[in-house]
Amino acid sequence: MVRASGSATQTYQEVQKLGRGVDRIELKLDEVQVSPELMEWADTVLAMDKANLAALRNLAGEHTAGKVALYLGDEDVPDPWGQNEAAFASCVETILTGAQRHLR
Structure with a gap:
């Protein structure tokens, strides 16, 4: 199990170090409620599905x-x-692959 905190880039790099054989990944991040102020601060706000979008x-x-x-x-x-x-492993793979477009 991996506990990651920090920026999205750091989290991605920590997960990538583990390789594809990861059974479960736990990202321990502070609970954050999205607000108009947070959205104003952010460069990009990403939704994982159309309902959240x-x-x-x-x-x-x-x-x-x-x-x-x-x-x-x-x-x-x-x-x-x-x-x-x-299904969880497939989801992790999808997220890692998708991250490439956002981490430049």
Whole structure:
């Protein structure tokens, strides 16, 4: 099990060091509630699925609406909740692969 904190880039690098054989990854981050102020501060706000994207767009002000995007561009990250370990491993792979477009 991995506990990661810090920036998204640091977290991604820590997960990548583990390779593809990771059974479970636990990211221990402080609980953060998205707010209009946080969205104003952020460069980009990414949603993992279309339902969250819609909620974020509703929360966004006119100055922040252009910062909101879907993580995979045009599709949802599959939610593995309630499924087997293979579904979680597939979800991790999807997230890691998708991260490449955001970490430049």
